[in-house]
Amino acid sequence: MLLISCPNCGPRDETEFHYGGQAHIAYPENPNDLSDREWAEYLFYRENTKGTFAERWVHSTGCRQWFNMLRDTVSYEIHSIYAMGQPRPDITASSPKAAPEKPGEFTQSGAYGQAGEPGLAPGTATAPTTSEGV
Ligand SMILES: [Zn+2]
Numbered sequence: 001m002l003l004i005s006c007p008n009c010g011p012r013d014e015t016e017f018h019y020g021g022q023a024h025i026a027y028p029e030n031p032n033d034l035s036d037r038e039w040a041e042y043l044f045y046r047e048n049t050k051g052t053f054a055e056r057w058v059h060s061t062g063c064r065q066w067f068n069m070l071r072d073t074v075s076y077e078i079h080s081i082y083a084m085g086q087p088r089p090d091i092t093a094s095s096p097k098a099a100p101e102k103p104g105e106f107t108q109s110g111a112y113g114q115a116g117e118p119g120l121a122p123g124t125a126t127a128p129t130t131s132e133g134v
Helices: 036-044 108-114
Strands: 003-006 010-013 018-022 052-058 066-072 078-082
Touching: 003 078
Parallel strands: none
Antiparallel strands: 003 010, 018 052, 052 066, 066 078
């Protein structure tokens, strides 16, 4: 179970939130100029990053506000939570295992409840990574 720090309400249980997909997907400037394929890619094609990923979340049973989160899709570590419209924070300067800003916001015991999800089984971290990186 993740403990997610809502920017408005503070730390709350993961069950109060809904995932909103990849963050920073800009609406096309001239949608009428796009081919069907380009439009379909805008609508449906998203990155499937293994590692640090920028995503949108909404505090659906709380303040009902959207925000962005930088989260590791392997370890579930939350690197950063920031407002919609803000650029993705650069976390490359810090170690990937850097502690959360506020201790106790995220616990490793969270992985316990997600073991059944695909790609999260122990040992998958040793699988080869793509050449794209993050
Ligand atoms: Zn909230």
